[in-house]
Amino acid sequence: MSRIRSxxxxxxxxxxxxxxxxxxxxxxxxxxxxxxxxxxxxxxxxFAGSSAQESQIGKxxxxxxxxxxxRSGLFKPIDPKAFIQTVASLQVQPRFPDWxxxxxEALVQGKVEGTGDGRVRVEFRLWDVFNxxxxxGWTLSASPADWxxxxxxxxDAIYKRVTGExxxxxxxxxxxxxxxxxxxxxxxxxIMDQDGEGHRFLTDGAELVLTPRFSPSSREITYLSYYRxxxxxxxxxxxxxxxxxxxxxxxxxxxxRFSPDGNKVVFSMAESGNTEIYxxxxxxxxxxxxxxxxxxxxxxxxxxxxxxxxxxxxRGGGQQLYIMGADGSNANRISFGDGRYxxxxxxxxxxxxxxxxxxxGQFFIGVMRxxxxxxxxxxxxxLVEGPTWAPNGRVLAYWRESPSDERGRGQSxxxxxxxxxxxxxxxxxxxxxxxxxxxxxxxx
Amino acid sequence: MKLRFLSIxxxxxxxAACESAPSDTGxxxxxxxxTPSQSxxxxxxxxxxxxxxxxxxxxxxxxxxxxxxxxxxxxxTLDKQAAWLKAYPNYSxxxxxxxxxxxxxxxxxxxxxxxxxxxKEYLVGAGVxxxxxxxxxxxxxxxxxxxxNEAAWSQNRRGVTVLN
Numbered sequence: 001m002s003r004i005r006s007x008x009x010x011x012x013x014x015x016x017x018x019x020x021x022x023x024x025x026x027x028x029x030x031x032x033x034x035x036x037x038x039x040x041x042x043x044x045x046x047f048a049g050s051s052a053q054e055s056q057i058g059k060x061x062x063x064x065x066x067x068x069x070x071r072s073g074l075f076k077p078i079d080p081k082a083f084i085q086t087v088a089s090l091q092v093q094p095r096f097p098d099w100x101x102x103x104x105e106a107l108v109q110g111k112v113e114g115t116g117d118g119r120v121r122v123e124f125r126l127w128d129v130f131n132x133x134x135x136x137g138w139t140l141s142a143s144p145a146d147w148x149x150x151x152x153x154x155x156d157a158i159y160k161r162v163t164g165e166x167x168x169x170x171x172x173x174x175x176x177x178x179x180x181x182x183x184x185x186x187x188x189x190x191i192m193d194q195d196g197e198g199h200r201f202l203t204d205g206a207e208l209v210l211t212p213r214f215s216p217s218s219r220e221i222t223y224l225s226y227y228r229x230x231x232x233x234x235x236x237x238x239x240x241x242x243x244x245x246x247x248x249x250x251x252x253x254x255x256x257r258f259s260p261d262g263n264k265v266v267f268s269m270a271e272s273g274n275t276e277i278y279x280x281x282x283x284x285x286x287x288x289x290x291x292x293x294x295x296x297x298x299x300x301x302x303x304x305x306x307x308x309x310x311x312x313x314x315r316g317g318g319q320q321l322y323i324m325g326a327d328g329s330n331a332n333r334i335s336f337g338d339g340r341y342x343x344x345x346x347x348x349x350x351x352x353x354x355x356x357x358x359x360x361g362q363f364f365i366g367v368m369r370x371x372x373x374x375x376x377x378x379x380x381x382x383l384v385e386g387p388t389w390a391p392n393g394r395v396l397a398y399w400r401e402s403p404s405d406e407r408g409r410g411q412s413x414x415x416x417x418x419x420x421x422x423x424x425x426x427x428x429x430x431x432x433x434x435x436x437x438x439x440x441x442x443x444x
Numbered sequence: 445m446k447l448r449f450l451s452i453x454x455x456x457x458x459x460a461a462c463e464s465a466p467s468d469t470g471x472x473x474x475x476x477x478x479t480p481s482q483s484x485x486x487x488x489x490x491x492x493x494x495x496x497x498x499x500x501x502x503x504x505x506x507x508x509x510x511x512x513x514x515x516x517x518x519x520x521t522l523d524k525q526a527a528w529l530k531a532y533p534n535y536s537x538x539x540x541x542x543x544x545x546x547x548x549x550x551x552x553x554x555x556x557x558x559x560x561x562x563x564k565e566y567l568v569g570a571g572v573x574x575x576x577x578x579x580x581x582x583x584x585x586x587x588x589x590x591x592x593n594e595a596a597w598s599q600n601r602r603g604v605t606v607l608n
Contacts, residue, residue: 182590208585210549224553231553231580252557252581255550268554270581273512273561275554296554312551319551342548356548382592385548401545403592411592436549 028106028128028135028162039076040162041103042069043129045083047110047122048091054112057120057147061110064151067195068169069158071417072395073424078104099129106135108158120144124154126161136161148197149443156442168390169194172440173397174212174221175415177201178433182408189223189236194390194439196429202236211386211436212236215258218440222246222256222265233267246280247287253278255298259326260306266290268298277311277328290328301345301353302326303370310334310344310353310370321355323370334372343386346370348441349393352420356385356398365398367420378422388439394420397428399435492532494607501528505563507601510547512558514566518603522563525605526570533576539563540604541581544597549583556581563603 028040044066047058069075084098090109099107110124125137136157142150149170156167177190189209192199202221203209208231212223221236225243233246233253246253251271258265259279266279277291277300291297295315302309310323316333319340324331335341339359346353350370357364357377365379365387383401390396397417404411413433418425428437489495497503502525505518514522529535541560543552560579568574589596 183587185585187585208582210585229580252553254553268550270554270557273558273565275557296551296558298550298554299548314551319548342551358547383545404590406589406591406593406596408590 027131027133029164039074040105041078042075042106042108042158043078043083043099043102043104044069044108045080045085045087045090047112047124048087049112051114053144054114054120057122057144058110058112060147061112061122061151061154062108064148064195064197065108065155065158068152068155071195071426072159073419073426074159074163078102094127094129094132096127096129096132099127104129106158106162108154110154115141118143120147122147122150122154124157126158148193152193152195165394166392166442168392168395168439168442170443171391172198172214172218172443173388173415173428173437174202174214174440175399175430175434175437176210176212177430178413178435179205182404182411189221190430190434191221191238192430199431202238202241211255213257213438214440216260216262216441218443220258220262221438222258222267224254224256233265235265247285249287255300257301259302260304266300266302266309268300277309279326288328290324290326291331292328299343303346304348304350308370310346312342312344319358321353321368321372334370335368335375336372337375345387345389347389347393348391351393354387354389354396356387365396365418367396376422378418378420379416379425384416386436388437390417390439391441396420397437397439399437401435494535497525497528497605497607501525503606504602504604506598507559507603509544509597509601510555512555512562514562519566522566523570526567526572529567529572529576533573535607536576536578537572538578538580538606538608539567540586540602540606541579542586542600542602542604543584544600545584545587545592546597547584552583553581556583559601559603563605567605 044062046062049055049058066077070077082102085095107127107129113121115121119141121141123139126135128135152170155169159167171194172191173194174191177188178185180186186205187209188205189202189212208226210224212221219238225234231252233256234243236243249269251269253267253269256265256267263283264279264281268275269278274294275296275298276289277297279288293315295313297313300309300311307326308323309326312319313322319342320333321335321341321344322331322333339357341355341357343356344353352367353370354367357366362380363384364377365384366377368375381400382403384398387396387398395417400416401413413435415428415434415437416425417428489499502521505521539560541556543555560581564577564579587600589599
């Protein structure tokens with residue numbers, strides 16, 4: 001197995017580099033720091049099972065793993081009709097020539113077994129086909145009902161082993177489900193797995209709700225609700241289903257976000273025509289004002305270390321991005337391009353800030369470094385807004401809205417994802433229209 | 445553009461069900477108030493009622509793109525509102541601030557709050573007791589005109605005085 005090279009030795013490999021068999025072959029590897037060029041062909045046969053239930057779970061797992069990896073744009077699952085080696089035979093030993101023959105560069109081998117106490121044990125292995133080498137694998141047991149999460153964990157392990165980056169498949173997205181005519185829109189808080197499965201509504205649409213964001217534990221959501229006609233920030237607990245106001249404030253509170261340690265919520269309060277940024281310490285219930293400026297200061301987002309806050313302000317005349325210390329000190333403007341910059345969100349990796357930009361009648365989703373350099377626009381449209389980062393900082397979700405005619409026809413509001421390199425834009429299907437997505441951290 | 449007036453007059457019609465249905469267009473404009481929500485067909489509307497305010501005073505003013513100053517053409521409406529509100533001091537009021545769809549959600553919430561506050565300050569300056577006035581911003585969430593064009597956006601950038 002010494003032919004597996006260390007990742008560190010493979011600095012310049014682009015997508016996948018395979019040297020002809022017989023010589024030393026480079027390991028299967030995708031470099032996702034550059035534009036993705038050619039997805040990696042991967043074979044994902046059904047996970048084997050010895051009972052009907054196990055076999056069904058095994059089929060379902062293979063399907064979900066395949067869909068996760070395909071959606072990333074970095075992998076190309078091979079049509080199972082092309083497979084030569086059977087699932088049963090694969091359990092004995094991978095027959096690598098059979099997989100080379102269909103140009104699979106990676107192979108997933110898995111099985112599902114009952115543990116006798118009502119649980120299932122799922123085992124998987126990832127193989128480098130051309131090197132005939134084991135790459136990674138694990139065994140986990142769980143309730144059969146948790147097969148989707150197990151599938152996403154398999155996909156995460158494959159993604160991580162092949163790209164060197166953490167995966168983002170065992171995650172959820174909270175968003176606003178929209179329905180009804182444009183002038184009487186019903187908006188509901190809704191949550192789903194990142195692939196759109198397991199969808200459920202958290203509020204019934206009786207009141208307007210906006211801008212949900214996860215806590216670092218993924219078990220709480222802070223959002224804006226017009227409950228009883230008063231726009232205020234709330235925290236929704238996913239375990240208890242309870243909703244609690246962040247506090248009693250004299251003005252409208254909105255634009256909330258958790259701090260990375262989960263102990264604070266930063267938000268805006270508008271009062272007497274002035275919008276300022278505040279933090280609420282959830283442990284002490286003390287509120288602190290962070291900005292003191294007659295401008296609109298809003299859309300705050302913490303750096304991953306919690307030491308800084310990026311926000312938008314029109315204090316210079318138009319909407320621009322600023323960074324200040326988490327205590328409100330030393331606000332410095334970072335965006336200087338043409339147009340207006342809004343909704344900054346700090347990447348979980350810390351290296352980039354995603355934003356919405358308006359210029360020339362169009363909206364854009366873009367990223368820049370925290371010092372304001374390296375601006376890149378990834379998506380454009382009549383309206384694209386509200387980027388949110390996948391926890392690995394490699395994929396963004398946002399929403400896209402189409403224009404409507406004077407009767408409101410033509411409007412559609414959809415969630416999208418896009419790779420950080422600006423390729424692989426995908427619709428994230430939802431039962432109703434959707435906006436304001438927020439991506440969870442990896443589920444613990 | 446019939447639809448956009450329906451909600452206003454549906455409410456008025458419910459409250460004044462015994463009276464003749466008000467006009468559902470703003471085309472007559474006999475009072476000289478420059479808002480689309482007014483109606484010249486005021487026959488049968490009880491003076492001092494909510495429908496009187498909407499039909500004969502005008503419940504809304506409009507703003508320029510990304511602005512929150514009260515426009516010159518809005519001042520006449522707000523002066524009439526203030527006079528009416530002083531004549532009927534039993535109403536408390538909520539001023540709604542709205543924005544068009546050409547801004548980001550959170551910024552537009554803040555902008556709507558600025559607009560509602562501008563209307564409030566004008567009315568208070570014209571003698572309406574501040575204790576009667578509340579504000580609420582809906583940002584870009586509650587358009588009245590549905591199109592994605594300047595004609596619609598100019599109607600959606602508004603401050604609406606709602607009597608409680």
